Amino acid sequence: MPADASPPIPLGDVASEHSEAHDRPAMAAGVIILAMFILGGLDNSVSVIARDTGLWQFHFIRACIAVSLMVGMARFGFINITPKRRWAVALRGGMTAIAMLVYFGCLAFLPLGQVAAGLFTAPIWVMLLSAVFLKQKVGPTRLVAAAIGFVGVLLVLRPFEGGLNTLALVPMIAGFFYACGAIATRQWCVGESAMSMLLFFFISLGVFGLLGATFLTLWPHDVPAGPDGFILRGFGEMGGLSIGLTILQAVGSMIAVGLVFKGYLLGDAAQVAIYEYSLLVFAAGWSYLLFDQSVTPMSVIGMGFIILSGIVISLRSRGA
Template identity: 40%
Template sequence: MAEAGVVEVPNRAIAAAVMIGVFALIIGYIDNYVRVIAAEIGLWQFQALRSALMVPMLVVAVPLMRLRLRPVAPRAVLARSLVHATGMLLYFGALAFLPVAQVAAGLFSAPFFVLLIQRLAYGQPISPVSALSVALGFVGILLVLGPGAGGSIGLASLMPVAGGAFYAMGNIATRAWCPRESVATLTAGYMAALGLMGLAGMAVLALLAPEAAAGADGFLTRSAAWPSAQVWFWVAVQSAGSLIGVGLLVRGYQLTEARQASVFEYSVLPAAALWGWLLWGQVPGPAAAAGMALIVAAGVLIALRGR
């Protein structure tokens, strides 16, 4: 019997796994083209344009699909949107400098942060098996993002891990704070937060007017620029793909526990690596492959312990 004030949500893990798996295929493909976008426009303009393009898509989808946009708990939706959007800003910022599979591996520190947050915020114990999974996961992240993978421990490699911490908070918030919200409400809130952050970043850069490096190296500090037709196309693809993919992901997190859903998201790693190989000929080195294997193994341990 549920305690007073706690909303019981049915656990439908198989349906969640299917939805998150489709999300992984979509995101693994479209995120491989952020490098094309980063060569011409900045992170902040990218997010502002992407969110702006999603507005008409939502306007059309809401009446056709009879979606509900009005939030049940507006403050909870706002808080969840800001936290999740911060994590994804860090993720997208790193995509200009690292392959998608490596950035995704850094973001997958999220399940380990989920365990730590649930322990600190909700008092859930961390078992020896869970502690081992956290250790394995972080070793895997170091292998994927460290010198052994051909990189170095710097700002670019730390960004997706920091994003993973925010992403973990957003994933917990999806179920703990927003169990009665519709997928459309949470998706719209998340995209709106990214768009507003993008506009804020553009305003700051317009005032400071920093000198941005050419190409993808200037992704974080580039002021507003007029995109080419190619960049407009891939921003539009990002907008449509993200709208569909994030909607599937949000629904997946509503159907099962956060730590189970976070394990299903590991399908992004092979999906991103597959698309990276097919599109750009990128093949993970031995250290990166071993790191990904450790991250997946850690996730499986978390899932089994969660059961």
């Protein structure tokens, strides 16, 4: 999942900072797996935050914290956040921010494993969008891999269980916009620093959060209690636990994304991207430990299909 806050970066978006030799694959794997372990725990906390906080306020506060940290680090010379093409990183950040709004919005209603499965349709969307709009050739191997991955997503999301459940398909929208952001990265953001892209992602997310929370605050409407009101709440009082978890989300996701960037510097992007699929395993594991949410055998098979599909598409798209 992209070089952004909590999501994984299934496509290897950090294509601009490969300044170190790709000769430490074992360390790269360990760094990426550690990052996915952290993200799996962090994202499970959203279902707790959703009990008394709104999606928009959560993203606004989280973005303010992250942007403040990044600006401070830049002033001390630790990171470079100045883009070469502001419009490019802004557009890329906006599309990825939409993906994360959908992703986190779904976490209030669906288990993290299901939501992550929808996000990991991004490689399939990239392949299809590249073929249609960029006229890139797609061979039979990747077509078969995409079909296997889609079957895997259906096995995890189970949209037809007990009748058509369109809500279960919503996480795939996150995968679509994430794919758009990945394509924008490769088409327009080559040479941009990873941290400048991350900064504009957070800025976009903060702007969306501010606009959404302001609108919902000014618009009189009924808001269901608990997680059901997550996407309908505007600005309001947050509980101490939600405030603490939001701060943890901001700081923890910065650490995890930093680890992801480091992983891409240590190893070949095609191989490193494969390890990001460990998020599916950690998401399910954290959900079980924290909320006793078990994973069905069918979901395990589906996750296996998604991982297999992603590995094949990632390697074949880079000529491996």
